Amino acid sequence: MGGMRTDGDGEAHDETGGAAPGDAPESAAKRRPRSRPWHAAVLALVLALAAALLVAVGPSEADAPPDAPTGRRWITDQGGRALVLRGLNTASSAKDDPRGLPWITERDVRREYEGMGSNLVRFLLQWRAVEPRPGAYDDAYLDQVAERVRWYAKRGYRVLLDMHQDVYGPGTSGNGAPRWATESDGLRAERTDPWELGYVEPGALRAFDHFWGNRSASRDLRRHYAEAWRHVARRFADEDAVLGYDLMNEPWGGSVQGPHFEAGPLAALYRQVIKAVRTVDRDHWIFVEPEAVSTNWGLPSALPYFEDPRGDGDRARIGYAPHLYPLPMDLGGGYDGDTARWVDRTLSSWRQQVERTARRLRAPVLLGEYGLNVSLPGALEYVAKVERMAEEMGAGTAYWSNDPGSWAPWDAKGRPTPLLPVLDRPYPRAIAGDPKAYTWDAAARTLRVSWRGRADINGHTEIYLPKRTFPRGGRVTGAAVVKWDAGARVLTVRSVPGDQAVTVTPKP
Structure with missing residues (x-):
């Protein structure tokens, strides 16, 4: 998520990309502003949506006994060892960078490893950079990604390649999809505050509907997406440092939402991409994400089980990578008072629902994103609590993010923030x-x-x-x-x- 930041005055500013380390974006915030009076109306709408989703999922999806064997699955290496993965997302700056690359240098990777001993990076890719023209792939871009993968490989990292999108793409005031794949029918799609409301801008809704097939598009966009992933997987199939592929960041169904989206168009796309990836890469892990608008807040997911062409049981390498952003924090709150009590209930529900879905998917869990402005009240306590919960679940974590600022372990001058000792566990x-x-x-x-x-x-x-x-x-x-x-x-x-x-x- 995220494409903007807020300074202490609450004003939104565009993040910049491609900067030198000293000029990196001041904050990696996901443009989650301080509370405003109209948030009550948004909150009421969200709660109504949440209730509808709970009813829609019902016992058939949320409470059905898992058909997986009892016991937790783990992400494993080639030798069969269970991996405990901890690290950062890299980086929000890639969204707006003309090249689609994060701001980091190899020196920054070294500093990160020496500062917190992480062994995972969730590395953001942009579909617009992979396939700038229909059916034409930019191998020079992938070469630059590969160079950064080698920086991490030198330090024993596992790299999760994440095809990132927020609000579809630049053509709808977001990031991710190329403009040629954005069919918004000329409808308005402006930047909004908060940024999440961009998803319901008419142009963004229309672009998603064309992508998912809710409306007829001029070309098969899902086939292009699967073929782009096939090209990426072919390029990195022999890279031992690559953990695997995160198929889509925080999917959004346009006019189709909830279980109908997850079990319908989203599941169909995942099956299509899994099949495409496995034609060129039989070994790396493939991670699926649920619809964010519900799972991020601790609500159920209706994702079905996905077969892995490489085999079933222990041979399968399909992982589950949900995100965690409790609603009060989405609205700019810290971790104190009534907000903390709400967040605690969210954490309890999130864990229950994630573990239930992981059993259904027979998949290990990787918390692909969580984070907040650590200058807010109780923020460090919240981060420590999430890390303890992940330990109890046996789940890996990728904190959002390494872009210097008030969400990150380092500031714009490379100085540690109070977050660093909390993550350095x-x-x-x-x-x-x-x-x-x-x-x-x-x-x-x-x-x-x-x-x-x-x-x-x-x-x-x-x-x-x-x-x-x-x-x-x-x-x-x-x-x-x-x-x-x-x-x-x-x-x-x-x-x-x-x-x-x-x-x-x-x-x-």
């Missing part, structure tokens, strides 16, 4: 077995990781220990240490078949 990067649990007790400065080892898994368990909490490394009980890499801050412990429970505390 100890965690097991890779677990050589079936994980049971991992928890970080900040007060006791103790990390506990437990898993059941398996003989068919290659490699050992790797644990990231930040310098701020483990300045001299960790003292380990429950497993033998293979090595301690003080530069990368990674502790490797030996894994053996059977149950293992490892406790790591700072060395004195």
Whole structure:
């Protein structure tokens, strides 16, 4: 999401792209302004929509027993190790950059790794940059993306390539789709405040309807989208650092919404793209997102199960990548008072609904986006709570975003913000077995990781220990240490078949 930012005065400004690090956008905010009187009317409309969605999903989708085996699925590497993925979205600046590229340099990637030990980046792509003309692909653009993938690969990152859109594309005052694929029939599509209302501008609605086939378009836009993904997947099929492909950022159904959209046009597109990707890439993960307008707020999803042409069960590599933006925070609130109580209810519902959908999809969970202006009251407490929830769920996280400013771990001058210590948490990067649990007790400065080892898994368990909490490394009980890499801050412990429970505390 996001294409604008708000400064402290609440005024909206365009984000700039392609800037040098020192001139990077001041904020990565998703243009979520402070509350205004008319928000009450918007809120009432949203609540009515939410109630309608709950009724529409009903027990057949939301409460049906999952047909997947009991137990949680994990994102795994080629050796079979379970991956715990933590990192940032990169970057909002790519949306408006003429090249479709983020502002970062390799120096910024190095700073990010050294500052918070992340091992994941959700890297934004733009369809307009991939396919600037119908059926013509810009391989020079993909070469530049590949160069940035290599920057991350040097530091052991996994790169999730995200085909990003907000409000369809530049032709509807958004980002993502090329102008040739924007059929708005000359209807108005202006920038709005808040930016999310751009989705209901007549021109944007019409463009989405033509894309999804709600209205007849002049060309098969969904086929073009699938073929663009096939071209991207062919380019990155042999890149080991690429985790996989996030098929569409926060899909919006135009005039078709809720379960009818998710189980209808959206599911059909996902099946089409999955099939296209698997013709050229059999191994990388493919991630699907639900309709954002409901799932972001903790409401159910009606996405159906998707078959993976590479096989079923453990062979399947389809992941679920929902986002989390509680409604009061969408309206500019922090995490305090009545807002905090509402947000807590949202988190509880979001977790329940996401885990229910993941069981139906038989898919591991990756929280593809969450974040807020960390200068707001209680914001850091909220971030810590979301990270703890993700640990309990065994879900990876990609915080929004690395664009310097009040939403980010660094400001425009490269100085750490108060967010950085909250995100810089100890965690097991890779677990050589079936994980049971991992928890970080900040007060006791103790990390506990437990898993059941398996003989068919290659490699050992790797644990990231930040310098701020483990300045001299960790003292380990429950497993033998293979090595301690003080530069990368990674502790490797030996894994053996059977149950293992490892406790790591700072060395004195």
